[in-house]
Amino acid sequence: ETGVTQTPRHLVMGMTNKKSLKCEQHLGHNAMYWYKQSAKKPLELMFVYNFKEQTENNSVPSRFSPECPNSSHLFLHLHTLQPEDSALYLCASSRGEGNTEAFFGQGTRLTVV
Amino acid sequence: GESVGLHLPTLSVQEGDNSIINCAYSNSASDYFIWYKQESGKGPQFIIDIRSNMDKRQGQRVTVLLNKTVKHLSLQIAATQPGDSAVYFCAESEAGSARQLTFGSGTQLTVLP
Numbered sequence: 001e002t003g004v005t006q007t008p009r010h011l012v013m014g015m016t017n018k019k020s021l022k023c024e025q026h027l028g029h030n031a032m033y034w035y036k037q038s039a040k041k042p043l044e045l046m047f048v049y050n051f052k053e054q055t056e057n058n059s060v061p062s063r064f065s066p067e068c069p070n071s072s073h074l075f076l077h078l079h080t081l082q083p084e085d086s087a088l089y090l091c092a093s094s095r096g097e098g099n100t101e102a103f104f105g106q107g108t109r110l111t112v113v
Numbered sequence: 114g115e116s117v118g119l120h121l122p123t124l125s126v127q128e129g130d131n132s133i134i135n136c137a138y139s140n141s142a143s144d145y146f147i148w149y150k151q152e153s154g155k156g157p158q159f160i161i162d163i164r165s166n167m168d169k170r171q172g173q174r175v176t177v178l179l180n181k182t183v184k185h186l187s188l189q190i191a192a193t194q195p196g197d198s199a200v201y202f203c204a205e206s207e208a209g210s211a212r213q214l215t216f217g218s219g220t221q222l223t224v225l226p
Binding site: 040042103107 | 156158202217218
């Protein structure tokens, strides 16, 4: 148990669906991140939030929309995804952007059909 | 562009033997290096880190070695156990911030009985 909880663990959605991924951290951290992990590829940073403010959008398509209502919660809203978006989506948190040790959730395995 | 790579995608070792997982990086400005372990169905878990002003750091059963001359990082696991079977990622950071972590593709370590 890392203190970072992601739901759902698995999600299958059609290309016209709208769904949301949720992440919650119980560590009192101020920075939260979304990563995408595809098979045999390195982790790709998608978004960074620090004190609820988005500080980085790593050229992510607009069909992915993050939301950070407070420092403990992070959402990733999904809309009109493509099959190539199927991947493991990982949430992480750290004490702040200046702290390198990131704690990861278990991820949401997303399949777009 | 800058990249972080791994010498081998898979490594098999006998239980009780020592494991060595290697990683090469190309960014000369990298000043912080981290090893993560990812077990099947779980998110990456922080193992050990090292700063560029050090060449060796030891943890519990793990040692990280850094050779800045050849831009090489290694993770040594002593007395490898079945629970060590996982994918191991190296990551590097230039500014010491989790937001700028660049991950390698990972090495699958399999511990044989």
